[in-house]
Amino acid sequence: xxxxxxVLVENKFGVLSxxxxxxxxxxxxxxxxxxxxxxxxxxxxxxxxxxxxxQIIEQITKQLNKLIDVIKVVDYMEVxxxxxxxxxxxxxxxxxDKSEFLKLSEIFRGxxxxxxxxxFTVEVTGDEKKIAAFIELIRPFGIKEFVRTGTVAIAxxxxxxxxx
Amino acid sequence: xxxxxAEILIECLKKEGVKHIFGYPGGVVLNIFDALYDEKNLxxxxxxxxxxxxxxxxxxxxxxxxxxxxIVTSGPGATNTVTGIxxxxxxxxxxxxxSGQVPTMLIGNDAFQEADIVGMTRPCTKHNYLVKDVKDxxxxxxxxxxxxxxxxxxxxxxxxxxxxxxxxxxxxxxxEVKLRGYNPTYQGNKWMIKQAAQMISKAKKPVIxxxxxxxxxxxxxxxxxxxxxxxxxxxxxxxxxxxxPETNNLSLGMLGMHGTFYANTAVQNxxxxxxxxxxxxxRVTGRTSSFARDAKIIQxxxxxxxxxxxxxxxxxxxGDVKSVLKDLLNVLKDQKEPWGEIRKSWLKQVAAxxxxxxxTYRFDKKVIKPxxxxxxxxxxTKGDAIICTEVGQNxxxxxxxxQYDKPRTWLxxxxxxxxxxxxxAAIGAQIAxxxxxxxxxxxxxxxxxxxxxxxxxxxxxxxVKVAILNNRFLGMVRQWQELFFKExxxxxxxxxxxxxxxxxxxxxxxxxxxxxxxxxxxVLREALKIKDRPVFMDFVVDWREKVFPMVPAGxxxxxxxxxxxxxxxxxxxxxxx
Numbered sequence: 001x002x003x004x005x006x007v008l009v010e011n012k013f014g015v016l017s018x019x020x021x022x023x024x025x026x027x028x029x030x031x032x033x034x035x036x037x038x039x040x041x042x043x044x045x046x047x048x049x050x051x052x053x054x055q056i057i058e059q060i061t062k063q064l065n066k067l068i069d070v071i072k073v074v075d076y077m078e079v080x081x082x083x084x085x086x087x088x089x090x091x092x093x094x095x096x097d098k099s100e101f102l103k104l105s106e107i108f109r110g111x112x113x114x115x116x117x118x119x120f121t122v123e124v125t126g127d128e129k130k131i132a133a134f135i136e137l138i139r140p141f142g143i144k145e146f147v148r149t150g151t152v153a154i155a156x157x158x159x160x161x162x163x164x
Numbered sequence: 165x166x167x168x169x170a171e172i173l174i175e176c177l178k179k180e181g182v183k184h185i186f187g188y189p190g191g192v193v194l195n196i197f198d199a200l201y202d203e204k205n206l207x208x209x210x211x212x213x214x215x216x217x218x219x220x221x222x223x224x225x226x227x228x229x230x231x232x233x234x235i236v237t238s239g240p241g242a243t244n245t246v247t248g249i250x251x252x253x254x255x256x257x258x259x260x261x262x263s264g265q266v267p268t269m270l271i272g273n274d275a276f277q278e279a280d281i282v283g284m285t286r287p288c289t290k291h292n293y294l295v296k297d298v299k300d301x302x303x304x305x306x307x308x309x310x311x312x313x314x315x316x317x318x319x320x321x322x323x324x325x326x327x328x329x330x331x332x333x334x335x336x337x338x339x340e341v342k343l344r345g346y347n348p349t350y351q352g353n354k355w356m357i358k359q360a361a362q363m364i365s366k367a368k369k370p371v372i373x374x375x376x377x378x379x380x381x382x383x384x385x386x387x388x389x390x391x392x393x394x395x396x397x398x399x400x401x402x403x404x405x406x407x408x409p410e411t412n413n414l415s416l417g418m419l420g421m422h423g424t425f426y427a428n429t430a431v432q433n434x435x436x437x438x439x440x441x442x443x444x445x446x447r448v449t450g451r452t453s454s455f456a457r458d459a460k461i462i463q464x465x466x467x468x469x470x471x472x473x474x475x476x477x478x479x480x481x482x483g484d485v486k487s488v489l490k491d492l493l494n495v496l497k498d499q500k501e502p503w504g505e506i507r508k509s510w511l512k513q514v515a516a517x518x519x520x521x522x523x524t525y526r527f528d529k530k531v532i533k534p535x536x537x538x539x540x541x542x543x544x545t546k547g548d549a550i551i552c553t554e555v556g557q558n559x560x561x562x563x564x565x566x567q568y569d570k571p572r573t574w575l576x577x578x579x580x581x582x583x584x585x586x587x588x589a590a591i592g593a594q595i596a597x598x599x600x601x602x603x604x605x606x607x608x609x610x611x612x613x614x615x616x617x618x619x620x621x622x623x624x625x626x627x628v629k630v631a632i633l634n635n636r637f638l639g640m641v642r643q644w645q646e647l648f649f650k651e652x653x654x655x656x657x658x659x660x661x662x663x664x665x666x667x668x669x670x671x672x673x674x675x676x677x678x679x680x681x682x683x684x685x686x687v688l689r690e691a692l693k694i695k696d697r698p699v700f701m702d703f704v705v706d707w708r709e710k711v712f713p714m715v716p717a718g719x720x721x722x723x724x725x726x727x728x729x730x731x732x733x734x735x736x737x738x739x740x741x
Contacts, residue, residue, distance in 0.1 A: 010345060014294075018286060025287045055472065062469040068291040068311060071345045 190237020218248025223589025254579025290318030315348030377441015554610030584613025
């Protein structure tokens with residue numbers, strides 16, 4: 001099962017290595033990992049996408065919680081949330097294919113962030129499925145390279161139904 | 165008034181109640197050692213190797229329950245402690261280790277004697293620190309002692325760059341420690357404890373499996389009360405030896421790979437297994453899929469990661485063992501079931517197993533059996549000693565043939581299995597408990613791993629008794645080679661074992677030797693008379709002797725093999741690992 005886990009950590013040096021070392025040392029998978037500061041500069045947020053059965057995910061969250069510099073761990077599997085990832089893709093479509101490529105990018109709300117004599121770089125944001133679909137669709141146009149940010153996630157505000 | 169970093173360090177140690185430190189000097193820690201020079205209330209024991217220092221601090225911690233402290237220099241000094249830190253980490257022993265570091269401006273430059281010790285020890289410490297500013301020093305030390313000694317204890321390392329020890333700052337002892345990411349659960353969940361009490365009440369064939377957590381949590385009294393009130397037999401893991409009196413009728417001794425027949429059999433046939441301060445290590449469970457196959461499992465542990473890590477658990481209680489047992493006892497005492505009646509047939513069955521296959525060995529008139537030496541140690545000490553061990557056959561025989569009645573009397577590297585641990589640990593234990601009788605049960609292989617600590621023991625007049633079970637082999641590995649590798653003794657024959665009597669004498673220690681069974685007791689009695697220096701006792705034992713019962717790796721714990729050759733197990737033995 002794929003899980004997106006967010007880890008609130010002290011913004012101290014070495015924390016990333018504590019977390020990544022925990023995963024490598026205990027043989028857990030990391031599919032993606034992204035780190036950034038939060039509204040409180042003394043705290044960073046890591047979003048980790050990992051896979052494993054229930055027992056492994058339970059160990060992952062417990063082991064993360066055990067780290068002294070980890071403040072809070074949330075497994076988004078249990079929480080209604082929004083996930084996004086950004087990808088930058090450099091494509092070199094043939095002359096005749098350019099307009100179709102641009103159209104496709106538009107459908108996926110892609111933005112062309114760089115264009116040269118032979119390549120376009122398009123920026124696309126979305127969840128894992130959307131990005132996978134987009135990459136598949138533009139593969140025939142000739143992908144030169146792409147770079148992904150890794151997933152970030154945030155919980156949705158729960159909307160309470162009124163009692164009336 | 166401003167103090168330099170080294171002085172602040174010493175002030176902090178005194179505030180933490182530290183009296184004894186183990187260490188080894190070097191370039192970047194010169195300031196710390198200079199500050200220690202005039203210090204009357206802090207005694208530093210100079211070992212002859214940093215590994216000796218860290219194991220001595222560990223033995224000190226295990227024997228006393230206090231935090232063990234070591235100070236070493238940067239680079240090789242620091243890396244030499246890694247084995248000892250990992251040893252303490254696996255066995256949850258509270259240590260604070262100070263390592264010197266090159267000045268902050270040189271860090272990362274591959275400076276002389278520089279090593280990224282914080283990076284190296286990250287996976288084998290509970291937490292570690294690199295102090296970059298002398299102003300943070302007191303706070304860091306306070307946090308380190310707090311982290312090391314609370315929750316599930318463990319080692320903490322503080323890396324001190326040279327300029328931090330020379331830098332000046334106002335000394336302020338932080339009143340309290342607040343760590344938003346660290347808040348161990350001490351009190352068990354009340355509802356879970358009630359559930360546990362119900363399961364315990366109802367069980368017809370329960371077994372308690374007690375581990376190192378009982379010792380660390382000082383819960384031996386509560387455990388004994390629980391077992392006696394509810395009439396439940398108790399087996400301990402190797403780390404739990406001493407947590408429940410082995411002379412008590414309800415004791416099943418140790419379980420696991422070299423556990424007793426009756427402990428393993430009882431666990432495999434019980435309907436409820438109550439794991440208390442245990443983590444279900446593979447040396448205890450054997451093949452996990454068939455471990456306690458008919459039992460519901462309750463697990464009480466302060467570390468949530470220990471729960472359901474290796475075996476499925478029906479009822480987990482996260483909390484401090486002592487606190488949970490107290491609450492559990494309160495609930496159970498209200499129930500007042502006739503437990504004596506309920507457990508009668510189960511206890512009868514267990515007694516029958518005890519009678520069927522007690523721990524035995526074949527006594528020999530001509531050659532000394534190692535088990536015989538351990539029995540004699542038990543006899544001459546009347547069971548009132550601190551027994552440290554090395555790792556291998558010596559460790560298992562010491563676990564099997566001596567009866568541990570009190571916590572903190574069994575000091576052995578369980579999780580990591582560190583050869584060379586016992587002797588320095590015995591030195592630490594003797595310093596923590598100057599009036600205690602401290603033994604190190606050693607093998608001729610293990611003792612050579614930290615034999616240099618003889619000097620430490622001699623200079624400090626520590627009367628540690630080292631009983632070397634000398635079989636001229638790396639016995640445990642040889643045993644595996646005999647059983648699983650067609651007696652191909654690849655590199656386990658030590659051949660030229662030194663003359664341990666002469667080695668001891670060369671260092672200024674006493675050396676004694678026994679080569680015949682009738683010499684064993686006199687040698688031990690002679691050793692007990694020596695009060696002003698360590699003693700090496702060279703017991704020349706039967707090299708063919710093996711540790712039994714034995715559960716082959718990968719087998720279920722009731723698939724044991726025994727000494728009797730004609731009783732080979734039906735299945736063909738297979739070495740898995």
